Amino acid sequence: MPRRGAVWSGAALSLAVAILGGAHVAGAQGAPRAADSLELLIASTTDVHGRLRGWDYFAGRADTVRSLARAATVVDSLRAAHPDRVVLVDAGDLLQGTPLTYVAARVAPDQPHPVSAAMNAMRYDAAAIGNHEFNYGVETLDRATGQARFPFLAANLRRTDGGRAYRAWTMVERGGAKVALVGGTTPGSMVWDRDHLKGKVTIGDIVPAVRAAAAEARAAGADVVVAVLHSGLGEPSSYDTVSTGLPSENVAARVAREVPGLDVVIFGHSHRQLPDTTIGGALVMQPKNWAESVGVARLALVRRDGKWAVASKRGTLVPTVGRAESPAVLAATDAGHARAVAYAASEVGRTTVAWRADSSRVADTPLLDFVLEVMRRTAKADLAAGAAFSLEAGLDAGPVTVAEMARLYPYENTLRAVRVSGAQLRQFLEHSARYYRPFDAANASASIVDPSVPGYNFDVVAGADYVLDVSRPVGQRVTSLSVHGRPVADTDSFTLALNNYRQTGGGGFAMLAGAPVVYDEGLEIRQLLIDEAKARGTLDPADYFTPNWRLEPAAAVGAAYASMRGDATGRAAAGASAVRATTAAAAAAQDTGAIRVRKDAPAIRRRPGLPTTLRIIGMNDFHGGVEARADTRGVRRGGADALAAAIARARSECRPPACVSILLDGGDEFQGTPASNLTYGRAVVPIMKELGVVASALGNHEFDWGVDTLRARLRELPYTVLGANVRTTDGKKLPWLRDDTLVVRNGLRIGIVGVADPSTPRTTKVLNVKGLVFGPMAPAIDERARALRARGADLVVVTGHIGGYCDRDGENDPGSAGAAGPTPCTGEVFTLARELREPIAAIVSGHTHSRVATIVNGIPISQGRSSGRGLGVIDIPLAGGAPRVEMREVVADSMGPVPPRVAALSARALADVQARVTRVVAEVAEAMPREPDEQYAVGNLIADAQRWATRADVAIMNNGGIRTGLPAGPATFGRLYEIQPFGNTLYTLRVRGRDLKAYLPKLVTRDRPRWHVSGVTITYDSTKTGTARFVAATLDGGKAIEDEQLYAVTINDFLVTGGDGVTLAEGAASVVETKVVDVDALMGYLRQLPQPVRAPTEVRIRNVAGAQP
Structure with missing residues (x-):
């Protein structure tokens, strides 16, 4: 599905070089000698779809815009300027699309295939197999590949007997450097051309197949490894990955991030274009479909100790419009062209x-x-x-x-x-x-x-x-x-x-x-x-x-x-509209009447022979927190090992048969650290299994990698993730998400209901929850509680990704001893406890990363901070009496023995990313902590980085996307990743000054500004309300914002689609997706700053309340 094209300038090159550190590599030991340096070019096309010549067979006239013959002229020019330095590849979808390819497949299948002839004339080195290669059957593909003087590649494609159907990779040599080309194709062909593939070939997951092939190529002596993929960058799959059991359709970004040792990733399939971006250290490019442009990746190689290494790389797209057509390609396709013209012009x-x-x-x-x-x-x-x-x-x-x-x-x-x-x-x-x-x-x-x-x-x-x-x-x-x-x-x-x-x-x-x-x-x-x-x-x-x-x-x-x-108007406006519609629907459904807990149904059904106590152990917001982290006093807290030890201790205190226990999770399990994020949460799954979680609430950050990835993780988990208030827009249940579950412990039947935060569409990327409604929680819980009791539940408990705060400063937590009186607690979970009509025995909460241990409306509620730094423990006496709730701090190395399986799993997860996370990006002169809801230096630094990476006039960053601070000393990849773990893409909007002036007041309507800006200074008056709090805004240097002037404003994709309820995209003259990921921008910016990096401490959103006129 076409999207608004990405437009890049010199900023792309500057960012790529800075991220890769290419300038430092070449200059570290002096300039290399000519014999020890080499410029290598990887030229590429994709999704040609039979457009070999400048002829529109449908219209019967010349096509002056596109053709592979024009691309050939570009390639010829590159080869003339760089002899023995050019590698030529195609990313698939060659054999279908015009009457030329139809005639070759169906009318004259015994003649030489014009696609193979044209590509032979252009001297291609390799091509990935595209999904449309199967449209005429495997036999037609095999005929074309058999006539090609280059290999068609697909590492993830096998014969049904397990053997190789096509080559996974090939090696070519240019200028003495060995270049490996690794291919992969989308598994979607197993749906779209199922009958053509059935009994002949199968297509698996691209990522592990390319990982294995790339490793083979490196072991065989490759100096450079290029992945050539027929798979989109990361768009949602067009098929249901759960019901089909197939891997995701579009994974080029994942390949770049997850496959070590890749230098370049060339991809196609989505009919878009991407000139130059860097993901996971690899240059990632997509030429325009139909041969409208040729991708050119320029790699600067240096040779040291007899081995070539890539020092720097950059990408460009060369348009083919206006180019002369290659006589060699025209000659090679003349016969096929004549047959196609005659066929297309024939009267029916x-x-x-x-x-x-x-x-x-x-x-x-x-x-x-x-x-x-x-x-x-x-x-x-x-x-x-x-x-x-x-x-x-x-x-x-x-x-x-x-x-x-x-x-x-x-x-x-x-x-x-x-x-x-x-x-x-x-x-x-x-x-x-x-x-x-x-x-x-x-x-x-x-x-x-x-x-x-x-x-x-x-x-x-x-x-x-x-x-x-x-x-x-x-x-x-x-x-x-x-x-x-x-x-x-x-x-x-x-x-x-x-x-x-x-x-x-x-x-x-x-x-x-x-x-x-x-x-x-x-x-x-x-x-x-x-x-x-x-x-x-x-x-x-x-x-x-x-x-x-x-x-x-x-x-x-x-x-x-x-x-x-x-x-x-584009995706951004669509996303903003979706947010408003979902929010309005949820608000309209809220029950605003007086609510009372039912008195005719006991919270606990008492039966002979049951245990006397149920212990509910609650964890929440693990956020991939495999490793313990030091707090501001240097005390190491949380992490999988310490959390597992704390859980084991809490279980050991509850001795069966008198006491039984369950472990519930309040959601947000995966997103947040390199150990988890670099595997899209897969490394966390076995850890959660070993912890013994019984059920979890659906967290908002569970959606950060899209529904496809979420559903894949849900399939792998041995317990249920619950969201009773999540429905489709037409009110239907989701087939992959359960409302509740019923577990039995020593005869005690425990009903569990899970709910998600109704504000999820505002706290994750809107497009990732498109088509979903996050409705009111209390009615959903009440309905499922009644149903669970009808199924025999003795009591019902809730796990919800909803939070609140009790005595924010951490002093005097009145709920820790089980007090049932008034508490200084505010937030959604406490409102929910008061709204419930059905008796609920306990609530395990999450989302706000706070310390909660209190009783509201007779319901004990717990929350244990985040990243394993706390553990809620709720004891419910089953024979009568008051419940007890506490929140235990989890301090590393002091919680007792660590279960060996958890220790092994966490050690493996950390070891797998150790080399990447310890890589030093920059030196930081002074600590830049993340302060709660205030202006702080690390926020300024991030906003500056985003403005630098996109060469914008203004950049705006939401504080919710800044997860932690930056300590003094070496700034490693791992630490920077934890500051910005969400992988948000930057967008540049061109807006009129009048629209920018109308937007900026929205940033100061809340109690405290929750934003950081670059390129602009905003003043506000906290004694006023709403947009009246806004006083003034000026650009850097005190320049006024001119009403009719167009300004480039950079925000991330979370904000461009209406995240946090504030959007600028609807009034924009243009919205351009830069393809720059936020953390990559931060790393590139830090690298090019003078070292050590100083903290930008100026306050850019200033409160002038009480200031002298």
């Missing part, structure tokens, strides 16, 4: 009127009905579903050619039909309608099209009459649905014609999973359309067109058409 029928697709996603059109009716009639189905793939498609009055049919239906899909229920049909239409954002008549100028949903996933259904009201929430838009004049009931049954991509799960239409296939004869839909035109002779819209669906309200139709044909 006629029409007396023009048919257009431009409005096919806002209204029923004859052109799309033509496609659907041919599908429906061929399969003899009740209904047919399909999408308008291109709004530029159409049939002109007069002859109808193969080219027009190919533009109308550009893919090699085959026709199938499945049997669906009425309920599945409604779900299908609701899922399709996600293409539209909720329409707001008061803001009709806003884009109504959701750019994260591709147009090819907006399916229209023929044969059913229905209305989509896009002013309603997603999942509630089908307001009318009937077939043959009869309203559709959930139990009705229909046959539905569709293409094989959709039937096998493409586009996330999960409701079709398991739907019985009633028709599959392997017929290509495009050929069926051609055959229909030939049989009819003259195509007449009246033979196919039956208006059967519409959008409401009427005003939305014009807005939708404008959104599709004009410029969309």
Whole structure:
């Protein structure tokens, strides 16, 4: 799905060199001799899709913008300027996309393949296998690879007998340096071309396969290792990774971070472009699809002690537009081109009127009905579903050619039909309608099209009459649905014609999973359309067109058409709208009436023979805290070893059969340290298993790596993660998240309900929770508590990722001894305790990293700081009496024996990242602590780094993304990573001065500013309220902000999508994703500063209350 293109300037090169430290490497021992230095170029293309020549087969005219023949001219120029120094690779999707490739596969399969011929002429060194390479079957791929004079690579692709189907890597030599090329391809082909691959090949996880291949290549003597991947950077998978059991689709960023020893990562698949960024030490690049640009990675190599090493690297994209076409490529493809031109121009029928697709996603059109009716009639189905793939498609009055049919239906899909229920049909239409954002008549100028949903996933259904009201929430838009004049009931049954991509799960239409296939004869839909035109002779819209669906309200139709044909406002606005909608929905659902705990249901059901005491041990916000950390007094606290010892001690105090214990977790288990983050939480899973957690709440930071990764971790955990108040936007339960669980200890049946923080969409990246609603907690808990009691629970406890504070200064914690009287506690968890109607025996809380041990409304509540630095212990007497709650401090080396298995697991997790985390980035002259909700030097430093990395006028950083301070002395990779562990990407927004002036007051509306800025100084008056607190803002040097001037403002992706409830993106003239990760910007900035680095201590958001006029 295309996104707004990343635009880079010299800042990209400066950042890459600074991060890599290339200048220091070359100069450390003096300039190397010429014989000991080498400039190596890695040239790349990707997603060519058969566009070998400057010819548009669909339109029958020259294409002056793109072609592989033009890319060849760029490569020839590089080779002429750098003889024996250029390596040429392609990142996949070569064999499908135009009539040229169709003819090569289907019409003249016995002739030389033009793609192989063109690439042989260009002297490619290797190509990754793309998913579209399988569209015509493995046999066509093998024919092309057999004719190629270079290898097609896929380390993660195997024959079904386990043997290699294609090479994992290859080695080439340039200028005496050995360059290894390692390939990988997206596992999505196992869904999209399942039938072509079945029984022949299987595709596994890219990351471990590339890791193993890269290690083999290094062991074989490679001086440089380049990964060539057909996989996006890190976008969500287009298929359901849980139901399919497949690894993630887009993992190029993960490969760069997780595979050691990579110098360059070239990737494709997502049809975007990325000129130059650095991830995990690797240069990461993506050329533009359709050969619109050639990627050029320039590596400066130095030789010391007989070995070549990369000293510095940078990337650029060279556009191909306006270039002459290579005579060698033209000659190599002449025969195939002639066949394709003749085939595309061949007449298959006629029409007396023009048919257009431009409005096919806002209204029923004859052109799309033509496609659907041919599908429906061929399969003899009740209904047919399909999408308008291109709004530029159409049939002109007069002859109808193969080219027009190919533009109308550009893919090699085959026709199938499945049997669906009425309920599945409604779900299908609701899922399709996600293409539209909720329409707001008061803001009709806003884009109504959701750019994260591709147009090819907006399916229209023929044969059913229905209305989509896009002013309603997603999942509630089908307001009318009937077939043959009869309203559709959930139990009705229909046959539905569709293409094989959709039937096998493409586009996330999960409701079709398991739907019985009633028709599959392997017929290509495009050929069926051609055959229909030939049989009819003259195509007449009246033979196919039956208006059967519409959008409401009427005003939305014009807005939708404008959104599709004009410029969309982008993802940022979409994210902000989603936040507002979710927040409003949650607020509207809150029960504001007087609430009382039910008195007719005891908190504990007493039965003979039960234990006398239940001990609930509570941990929370582990945040990957494998290693103990020193506090401000130098005392080492927390960590997996000490926490495990504290848990073991708490368990040993509770002796069965009289006392039984369970361990609950309050959420946020993974995100936060290199040991965890560099494995996306995998290193933490076995530790949590050894600790013996029974159930956990769903934390907001569980979403930081996206739903795909979260679901992968949930599959690996041996216990349940709970979120009873989390639903889809249409109110449905998530199939991968449970509401509650029931455990038994010595006959005692313990019901456990888990809840997530309702503010999660504001405290994680909005796009990562898109389509989810985090509703009110109390009603959800009450409902599940009743259900658990009906299932036999003797008592019900809650674990929730919701927090609060008790006596913030840490002095006098009145709840630690089990006091039930008034406490100085404030926060959501205490409000929740007062709102609950059903009796709840205890609450284990989290989220605020605070010390909580108190009793509210008769419910004991615990929270144990974070990172294993505290442990809650709640004792509930089962035969009567008051509960007792305490919070125990966890001090390293003083908690008793560490369980050996935990010690081994934590040692291994730390050892695996030791080399990276101990690498020194800079020297720091004085400590820069992170102060609570105040302006502090490390926040200024981070804001300065982000402005430097993007060459912006202003940078704004939210304090929530700054997790700890920076001590004096060596600043290591590990320490900097812990300061900014979230991996947020920086965006640069170009905004008018008037919009910037309207935005800055929002930063000072809270009690204390929770932001740091660079390039601007803000003054405010804390004695006032709201935006009236704002006094003034000036740019560096005291310059005024000019209303009509455009300013570059850098913020992270959490803020650009509305995180913290404050967004600037909607009013921006442009929103550009820089691809710079925040911690990489910080490291690059620190490296180029004079050493040791001094703390920027100036206060940039100043309170002027009480100042003299």
